[in-house]
Amino acid sequence: MTAASKITALALTDRAKRAAKVAAEFADRVDTEGRFPAEGMEALKAERLLGIMIRPEFGGEGASLTEVANVCAILGQACAATAMTYAMHQIQIASLADYAPGSNWHEAFQKRICDDQLLIASATSEAGIGGNLRNSLCATEVEGDIVRLTKDATVISYGAKADAIMVTSRRHPDAAHSDQVATIFLKDQYTLEQTSKWDTLGMRGTCSDGYIFKAEAPAEQILPRPFAEIAAQSMLAVSHLLWGALWYGIAADAVARAQSFVKAAARKTPGQVPPGALRLAEASSLLQLVKANVVAGLKQFEGAKGDGDALNAMSFSVAMNNIKIGTSQTILTIINHCMLICGIAGYKNGTPFSLGRHLRDAHSAQLMISNDRILGNTSTMLLVNKQDTSLLG
Secondary structure, eight states: OOHHHHHHHHHHHHHHHHHHHHHHHHHHHHHHHTOOOHHHHHHHHHTTOTTTTSOGGGTSOOOOHHHHHHHHHHHHTTOHHHHHHHHHHHHHHHHHHHSOTTOHHHHHHHHHHHHHTOOEEEEOOBTTTBTOTTOOSOBOEEETTEEEEEEEESOOTTGGGOSEEEEEEESSTTSOTTOEEEEEEEGGGEEEEEEEOOOOSSOGGGOOOEEEEEEEEEGGGBOSSOHHHHIIIIIHHHHHHHHHHHHHHHHHHHHHHHHHHHHHHHHHSTTSOOTTHHHHHHHHHHHHHHHHHHHHHHHHHHHHTTOHHHHHOHHHHHHHHHHHHHHHHHHHHHHHHHHHHHTHHHHSSSSTTOOHHHHHHHTTTTTTTTHHHHHHHHHHHHTTSOOOOOSOO
């Protein structure tokens, strides 16, 4: 890392911590009320963090995915809803920045994102296909230079608060379900008719309601590259890595609370090791495994970026899938350890050691792109692909 990039990374970290401080102040209220984390997102906009991954020539800072993941981890320690909203926004930014080269409209739109700190949502889930983002029932209809689309989207996270939505669909009405495109629609180009309410165990602030999405826009807003390419080379890997980073953040805050509890117990009984100390050490070990898992994945992704063969390789897909599976499962074990350490103080709401929100938010991790679906895909790939056993990557 060069001296300039170190300075940039530190600046991003400081800005993320300032935004996280605001998000943390409202995290419990966002969870209790099941509302959009407006304060945390406004703080991120004030710190100019929404367009950091966009290239400098379009107004961004050219931040790496690792730097964005670090922002997600910082936010995850403060408010999971803010962190998830930010991560999902950045997943769309990665697709837009890397898979619309030479498109005047999309390059100008990236400039708008940076200038106005626009928030981008996505609509990939659909009634009839569930969470399988590589299949669509709805289809774009292009007439002249106009594109129209209607989609029964079972989930559009923070859809009512977004400034634009990236929507997947079949390329045309006669296309196969897997022959997809992604289109950016601006807020004044679509309507949302709510069909379901996001009233959930955790991640309540993402406001992932269901909608009938109807839009009409210039056809130039369709991304020029096939969605199959975007999904395989960017969206799936970036999702697993940024989600993994914020899930790590949730678990890291749980461990910090458990550590504070053990330290307080130690001060009360000098010379004695508190009963939760050994369990804390075990939680710390598991947290390090999660961190190493995410960091290794980020390093692999950064090394493969721009190399279509590497990004399309089965070994790469297996590695990214394993990061998601391992991280989503392990954080539950970590937070449960922390709950046992803190006891009733962790179980109760409103204490410095409360962990109910952390545990509920963490339970979403195995369901966001179902672990069973991912394991099924991985098992198929392992039938024909040799397991990578090298420590050199």
